[in-house]
Amino acid sequence: MRIDILTLFPQMFDGPLDWSIVGRARKRHLVDVRLHDIRACTHDKHHVVDDYPYGGGAGMVLKPEPVFEAVEAVREELGSSSVPTILLSPQGQLFDQEIARQLASYQRFILICGHYEGIDERVAEHLADEEISIGDYLLSGGEVAAMVIVDCIVRLLPGAVGSEISLVEDSHTGGLLEYPQYTRPAVYRDWAVPSVLLSGNHSRIARWRRQQSLLRTAKRRPDLMEKAVLSEEDEKLLSEAS
Numbered sequence: 001m002r003i004d005i006l007t008l009f010p011q012m013f014d015g016p017l018d019w020s021i022v023g024r025a026r027k028r029h030l031v032d033v034r035l036h037d038i039r040a041c042t043h044d045k046h047h048v049v050d051d052y053p054y055g056g057g058a059g060m061v062l063k064p065e066p067v068f069e070a071v072e073a074v075r076e077e078l079g080s081s082s083v084p085t086i087l088l089s090p091q092g093q094l095f096d097q098e099i100a101r102q103l104a105s106y107q108r109f110i111l112i113c114g115h116y117e118g119i120d121e122r123v124a125e126h127l128a129d130e131e132i133s134i135g136d137y138l139l140s141g142g143e144v145a146a147m148v149i150v151d152c153i154v155r156l157l158p159g160a161v162g163s164e165i166s167l168v169e170d171s172h173t174g175g176l177l178e179y180p181q182y183t184r185p186a187v188y189r190d191w192a193v194p195s196v197l198l199s200g201n202h203s204r205i206a207r208w209r210r211q212q213s214l215l216r217t218a219k220r221r222p223d224l225m226e227k228a229v230l231s232e233e234d235e236k237l238l239s240e241a242s
């Protein structure tokens with residue numbers, strides 16, 4: 001997979017994508033992440049990338065020309081005019097695991113990071129294929145959002161994570177929160193690990209974990225509970241706890 005990231009601040013990406021799963025995936029050539037400085041696509045003496053908003057108002061707006069040129073340069077380098085191009089913006093579709101899986105199936109795509117107070121709307125209308133937001137809060141730019149998306153997608157690539165984890169997790173938790181985990185020591189500062197986990201009774205442990213997942217999802221994320229598909233056994237585990 002190849003991901004081209006267009007940004008005014010390529011140095012922000014020094015570090016975050018060099019470690020852990022993403023760093024290892026890059027070293028193993030499972031993914032090629034390339035950064036492009038949008039400012040390099042200006043042709044005036046002062047490399048101006050922003051301008052005042054038409055109609056007035058506070059702040060500056062990222063000009064369309066350098067963004068269009070930066071995307072077109074990448075598309076030409078890749079020899080394809082149809083590389084999926086995603087604009088990161090607070091107005092975009094909410095990023096979730098389903099969108100991550102969809103992007104993970106692409107051979108390549110381009111991420112455009114906005115900054116300043118916004119970006120000329122013609123980028124969203126005539127250059128980008130999709131607009132994505134990572135959540136309902138304001139960031140100072142799309143860079144951190146791009147890092148979130150790259151991290152999330154790279155760990156879905158075959159070979160990026162130990163196969164056990166990637167295969168088991170989604171199917172097993174079925175949209176519920178995870179159960180609590182513990183490791184040694186069995187007692188730390190007077191806080192004991194739940195005794196069921198030390199019992200060696202694997203079916204009891206499995207039931208307890210499932211029950212914990214159900215209970216904490218119901219309590220903390222009722223929105224996920226509405227979408228979850230529950231078995232009769234699940235309903236029993238939920239009701240016996242209350």
Ligand code: 9D3
Pocket residue numbers: 088089090113114115116117118132133134135136137138139140141142143145
């Ligand atoms: C909606 C706010 N805009 C109206 C004045 C200004 C604005 C603020 C912050 C425009 C862009 C930004 C920078 N944010 C992103 O580029 C961004 C983002 C985000 O802020 N939250 C969640 N996901 C994303 S993806 C890109």
